[in-house]
Amino acid sequence: MKRILVQCGQDQIEVAVMENDRLVEYDSEFRGAEHLAGNMYMGRVVNVLQGMQAAFLDIGLEKNAFLYIDDILPAHLEKHPKQKPPITELVQVGQALLVQVVKEPVGNKGARVTTHYSIPGRWGVYMPSADYVGVSRKIENETERERLKHAAEKRLIPGEGFIARTAAEGVHESLIASDLEDLRKRWQAVEELSRQQGNVPRKVYTDFGLLPRWIRDVFRDDVSELLVNDQEAHDSILSLIRPVSPTLCDRVKRYGQQQASLFSRFHVKEQLENGFKRKIWLDNGGYVVVDHTEALTVFDVNTGRYTGSVDLEQTARDTNALAAQEIARLLRLRDIGGLIIIDFIDMNVPAHRQHVLDKLEQESKKDRTKTVIEGWTRLGLVEMTRKKVRDGKDKLTMRRCTACEGSGWVANK
Incomplete structure (x- = not known):
């Protein structure tokens, strides 16, 4: 339920x-x-770094926003040039540019922005300059995928793009058309505001x-x-x-x-506080340890108090399967993004390793945020990625722990 x-x-x-x-x-x-992600700003380019193929823009926030060259080139990969031009040919210092926040400021890093604008609706995501139609990967029925794709294509103006969301499965075409029209009107309002004379930087669109x-x-x-x-x-x-x-x-x-x-x-509140602890106990007595680094998040699975009843292989399989379910839940609850490494308990039977990976993939399908599970590495670790929009610790109003000099986090009461 x-x-x-x-x-x-x-x-x-x-x-x-x-x-x-x-x-x-x-x-x-x-x-x-x-909430900054999704907002659009008229920003001003303050620095262009050819060596990084990136630019920094003042969009009115405390820290300048970061714009990578791939977020300036066309959204459709097939329209990318075979060799990327120098970013200095695309933007110049002092230039005013309409950008959208795709990743909120985290720590010492400013927001990441893009010129691949998108406005989400209930049934789909409208992309005014993407020029392609997509369907959520979670909709697996090919007939339904084609129906949704056709419903969007016949209502799009050349150059526009649209992605049908998972919620659109089974929805009547008229509702999708209404959603698309509403999103198009919102974009036209953004265009009108961006063309008006005014101070730069300034905000021109606020997400819900x-x-x-x-x-x-x-x-x-x-x-x-x-x-x-x-x-x-x-x-x-x-x-x-x-x-x-x-x-x-x-x-x-x-x-x-x-x-x-x-x-x-x-x-x-009790579940929230327990879910943000470093050590998370499993129902069978095993536990998972969560550690965050600058580059990635690591989950380490241990048998703990669980000794099993058959043999070590079965004990490892049972604990790892429970841990896979819990890790998928913790990723959603903590909103963990970026590179994720999972150190499951060693298993020698290939079928057991596949069972644990299948369990992780099955539970990850419940996640609204895009996740990609790469599978087992040669060292017996599981690699995966999850799209990062903002720091999940912000949800609990976390502050750095002074006792451990910043390696841990404490929730403000």
């Missing part, structure tokens, strides 16, 4: 996704704060706030119910969902004030 919990406080809105009462996703936003974004991206037919503790938010959610998915309205329920806190009832 999948359930969405929305808890609104005086200063903060929090959203949690539960699967069979296990916390799998969490996000929060302070009222008045802003926390609640509308989660309703758009997560609240679908696989969600059994959405509980919200605030009447205003309850009414707002209904107004968002009624025009696009009216059948879901009955699943939106007001959680009464006279009852215990919504998050307390489902033990969200």
Whole structure:
């Protein structure tokens, strides 16, 4: 059973996704704060580094944004030149440029931006200059993929692009057409604002706030119910969902004030704090250790208190399979991105290694964020990547631990 919990406080809105009462996703936003990914800015180029094939832009944030040459060249790979030109031929210092944030500032790094603009809707993602049509990889039925592709192609203007989201599976063409038209109007408004005379840098487009974004991206037919503790938010959610998915309205329920806190009832805070610990215990007594470095995240699996009942090989297989499920959940909960290495307990039987990898792939399919599992290395490690948008530690308002001189993190209370 999948359930969405929305808890609104005086200063903060929090959203949690539960699967069979296990916390799998969490996000929060302070009222008045802003999620930067997806926003578009008129920025000014302040530095062009030919040796890095990159440029830095002032978009009005504390740190300059980073623009790589691949984010300037055409979005469609087939239109890339065989040899990339020097970036100095594409942008110059002082030039005003419309860019979109694709990765939020993390640590000492500024935001990463692109000129491959995209605006997500409920059923698809509109790309005004991509010139191709795609379908979510999670839609596996070839007939349905062709239907969705054709539905978008016949409504696109030459040069435009569109990707049908997983939620579009089985959706009537008229809803996809309506979504596409709405997204196109939003882009036309961005173009109009970008052409107007004004200060540079300046923001010209703001992506949805926390609640509308989660309703758009997560609240679908696989969600059994959405509980919200605030009447205003309850009414707002209904107004968002009624025009696009009216059948879901009955699943939106007001959680009464006279009852215990919504998050307390489902033990969200407890699960959240446990999920961000360095050592995560498994149900069988084994455990997983999570370590973050500048370059990657490492998971180390151990048998712990679990001794098994058959032999060491079976003990390793059972613990690794449980760990694969838990690691997939932790990636979603912590929103871990970038390069990920998993050191499973050694197994000698190829079928056991494949079983563990299959379990990891199966659980990773539940992840809304793109993940790529490369498989086993020659040293017996599993390599995978997950798209990085922002630092997952921001969700807990983490601060560096002063006792260990910055190698650990502590949640602000």
